[in-house]
Amino acid sequence: MDKIVDKDIGVAFKTKRWLYIPIGILIFMCMGTVYSWSVFRKPVEELLNINATQSGLPYMIFLVFYAALMPIAGGFIDDYGPKLVTIVGGGLVGLGWFLSSFTTSIIQLSITYGAIAGAGVGIAYGAPMAVVAKWFPDKKGLAVGLTLGGFGLSPFVTAPLANWLIDIYGLFQTFRLLGIVFTIILIILALPLKFPKGNLEIKDNNSVDFTEGTLDLNVRAMIKNTTFYGLWLCFILGTLIGLMAIAITSPVAEEIINLDSQTAAFMVSLFAIFNGIGRPIFGWFTDEFGPSYAAILSYVLIIVASVLILNAQEGSVVLYGIAFSIFWLNLGGWLAIAPAATAILFGDKNYSKNYGVVFTAYGVGAILGNLISGNLRDLLGSYIYAFYPVIILAVLGIITASLLLKLPQEKA
Numbered sequence: 001m002d003k004i005v006d007k008d009i010g011v012a013f014k015t016k017r018w019l020y021i022p023i024g025i026l027i028f029m030c031m032g033t034v035y036s037w038s039v040f041r042k043p044v045e046e047l048l049n050i051n052a053t054q055s056g057l058p059y060m061i062f063l064v065f066y067a068a069l070m071p072i073a074g075g076f077i078d079d080y081g082p083k084l085v086t087i088v089g090g091g092l093v094g095l096g097w098f099l100s101s102f103t104t105s106i107i108q109l110s111i112t113y114g115a116i117a118g119a120g121v122g123i124a125y126g127a128p129m130a131v132v133a134k135w136f137p138d139k140k141g142l143a144v145g146l147t148l149g150g151f152g153l154s155p156f157v158t159a160p161l162a163n164w165l166i167d168i169y170g171l172f173q174t175f176r177l178l179g180i181v182f183t184i185i186l187i188i189l190a191l192p193l194k195f196p197k198g199n200l201e202i203k204d205n206n207s208v209d210f211t212e213g214t215l216d217l218n219v220r221a222m223i224k225n226t227t228f229y230g231l232w233l234c235f236i237l238g239t240l241i242g243l244m245a246i247a248i249t250s251p252v253a254e255e256i257i258n259l260d261s262q263t264a265a266f267m268v269s270l271f272a273i274f275n276g277i278g279r280p281i282f283g284w285f286t287d288e289f290g291p292s293y294a295a296i297l298s299y300v301l302i303i304v305a306s307v308l309i310l311n312a313q314e315g316s317v318v319l320y321g322i323a324f325s326i327f328w329l330n331l332g333g334w335l336a337i338a339p340a341a342t343a344i345l346f347g348d349k350n351y352s353k354n355y356g357v358v359f360t361a362y363g364v365g366a367i368l369g370n371l372i373s374g375n376l377r378d379l380l381g382s383y384i385y386a387f388y389p390v391i392i393l394a395v396l397g398i399i400t401a402s403l404l405l406k407l408p409q410e411k412a
Helices: 007-048 057-080 082-100 106-124 126-135 140-169 171-190 219-223 226-247 249-255 261-289 291-310 317-346 351-358 360-380 383-404
Strands: 002-004 202-204
Touching: 007 057, 007 082, 007 106, 007 126, 007 140, 007 171, 007 226, 007 249, 007 261, 057 082, 057 106, 057 126, 057 351, 057 360, 082 106, 082 126, 082 171, 106 126, 106 171, 126 140, 140 171, 140 261, 140 317, 219 351, 226 249, 226 291, 226 317, 226 351, 226 360, 226 383, 249 261, 249 317, 249 383, 261 291, 261 317, 291 317, 291 383, 317 351, 351 360, 360 383
Parallel strands: none
Antiparallel strands: 002 202
């Protein structure tokens, strides 16, 4: 049986800690609306008279600022508390969406939606995770995984909602409405966030200590090891492919499969389920079989998905559905493989700082993925040509994972 060592927080532990998971899920669902960007992309192109490469800029910049601010803001959570950090980040998210309603160019939209809202997500992202992790020392992986699922599942709700709002109120009014709603929701949900008083220590008589013998590399030692560069490159490839696929999900449905915008938005919301379940599935697989096999499995599935979509024609809804379900599954998967691999390969002692460095790969993948898909669409006239380099990149990923994703030989 589980034993609560700190008796003063025993009642709170038993009665309140489970509330932090749904609170965190709702926070992440608001912030994860970035994964619904493909629904906004066509209206943005039409209203601002821009091409496919340009319409991807706000999405790309959002992900870059999110990736850059997340490891930096992590250091402020312990100093200022999760509530204040979430309020600041949530306020920026809402402000970014709201200001987007007044933009008249793609540059302005890239600043408001991309830089401001993206920075807000990066600031607030770590706070709900930190709260849940401290309240669930006995079920940390399960609790954090469930909470993060809100980010991946966000388009299930926000994609059809955004499409409906755009049809009724137009693009810019939708930005304004979502900005107001997100500000209110995120600030209210931030108020209950707090760490337990004292340290929760849960003892399970049936638990097994898996930490004995693991490596504990610090950042300096980690970046000197070839294993780090193997993981970093694999993470870039995984996020590049996944984020690119997410950004063009709706345009591919409309341009290649010839679906209407409502059906395309519905498909985006359906794919969000796979993004959510990809995290626990690949997290479990990484724990059971190791980072190398998890990465190889991901790349093999990506190749399969690419072949399917390359054979899709007008009306090939089933092929499209299977292919993009796999793409979304794998993006969710890499957001579980990378943190799990960081702990497995480099240890738990310096995990937060180490993963902050590893997570920079996410920003690199966001930039490259957007540039590849947008430029190929503009040059060749169709997004279908983006999936040929995806196959090549997946093969490169298999080779990299096979050769470099191995336990480091030296300890810090």
